Amino acid sequence: MVPEGWRNVQIGDIAEISVGRDLREDHFSELATQSHIFPVFSNTVENNGLYGFYDFQEYHGDALTIVGRGIGLGRAFYKEGGFGAIGRLLVLRSKDESFCARFLSDYVNHILRIHNESGGIPQLPGSSLSNYWVTLPPLAEQRRIAEVLGVWDRAIEVAGKQLDLARTQKRALMQTLLTPTRRFPGYEGQPWKEVRLGDVLEINYGKSPIAIADDNGDVPIIGTGGQTGFSKTALASGPCIVIGRKGTIDKPKFVNGPFWAIDTTFYCTANNGFDIGFLFNFLQSVDLKKFNEASGVPSLSRETLRSIQLNVPSESEQRQISDVISIAETEITTLETQITRLQAEKKALMQQLLTGQKRLAV
Known part of the structure; x- marks a missing residue:
């Protein structure tokens, strides 16, 4: 009609x-x-x-x-x-x-x-x-609809630029804080020590979720690309880092609370004296693709992961670094949520305005 x-x-x-x-x-x-x-x-x-x-x-x-x-x-x-x-x-x-x-x-x-x-x-x-x-609709109404939708477009554009800036600032923070380039007051002159990832993380194999998958559960099942389903059974409890073992090996995930890690992943917990947030930020800064060990589907072995070298400060400085980067990550998450909300609002409004379900006064 x-x-x-x-x-x-x-x-x-x-x-x-x-x-x-x-x-x-x-x-x-x-x-x-x-x-x-x-x-x-x-x-x-x-x-x-x-x-x-x-x-x-x-x-x-x-x-x-x-x-x-x-x-x-x-x-x-x-x-x-x-x-x-x-x-x-x-x-x-x-x-x-x-x-x-x-x-x-x-x-x-x-x-x-x-x-x-x-x-x-x-x-x-x-x-x-x-x-x-x-x-x-008549040309005047078309222009009015475009004007209204343009308000959302501008809001999305502004939030998008703010998100780009927040991501750039986070990268800059990580480049300076994850090395001794920039130190917090009270830590100047304190040495960082070189360790292997296997010295600071307990790296465990994930397991197949076939027997435990249950849509009625509330325990997330985590794969290489993120959450894939639910279970009533947990394999581990966070805070943990989940790293792809096969497939997507360069997108580590930070998980809080109980979860199940599938068999194409590793799940990692921090050893005593090391902050899991600091280690997660380090892994985000590393190009894990260069450690790929397969010519087909990307693959990462536990021994290779354990052998990756890094420099770490004291545990208290690790936590301070992690806290600052976490603030930047929270800002990014807030902006992403804001953009998703604005896009959903615009989509709902378009469905009404572009079909004549809702008319605007001209």
Whole structure:
């Protein structure tokens, strides 16, 4: 049922559809410069499609691009300012101000169902896109909806930048605190000692969860990628570090409370005199992939893990370092939760506004 005042139209009737050309190398720079100020977008969703920069404006802003080939087929991006397009990227501009580009971008991403037009690499030719039907409100209402949704977009963008900054600050903290580069007052001049991971951690093998898996349990089952289910039985109780033994070997997990570690993992507890939080932060800073011992599925042996060398301060300084990094990690978690909440709110709002279930006064 079409909401009152809305209309069904084909995209080709309201939009001029262009296709990205070959790269103009004589006008291109990988980085933005004083002369190369217009972003160039390619047929991908990675980094929002940004490929580089032109020194001329190939397309005017207030348009949208749609990925027409490969991964992310049908994903739309709103373009506010001038830009360039390459690699068969589809560019849509309004005919006679028949639609708001920001509104249509959200509509394509969340309401329209784009189908693959090829049996091989996913493709969406411009001629096929023009035949898709959309249901649009009056232009003034489109702009009002885009304005409201833009409030959430800006909030998500701000939180995203804050998250990037928090992650950068945490990395910087770890680089300085996990070595004697920066010391807390009272610890200056105290030596760090070199040890092996096997000296500071008790490294145990996980076990198969087949016999103990139970959806009615409240004990998490932890695998190489995180939680995989529940059990009523615990194999260990945290605080522990879980490290992948096969598969994902470079993403250690910190676990508090009772849990079951599956048989493709190790679970590790700190020996006396060593802080588990400090050791977890150390493992996060290490590229465990370089210790891979298999040509196929990545694999890490207990002996190799035990042999990894590190330098450690006194236990009290370890705890202080761990506490400071933990504060930074809490900020990251808070921002991640905030972004997830904002995204969920926007999604629910879009479902109402982009379908006419909820109308806005214009």
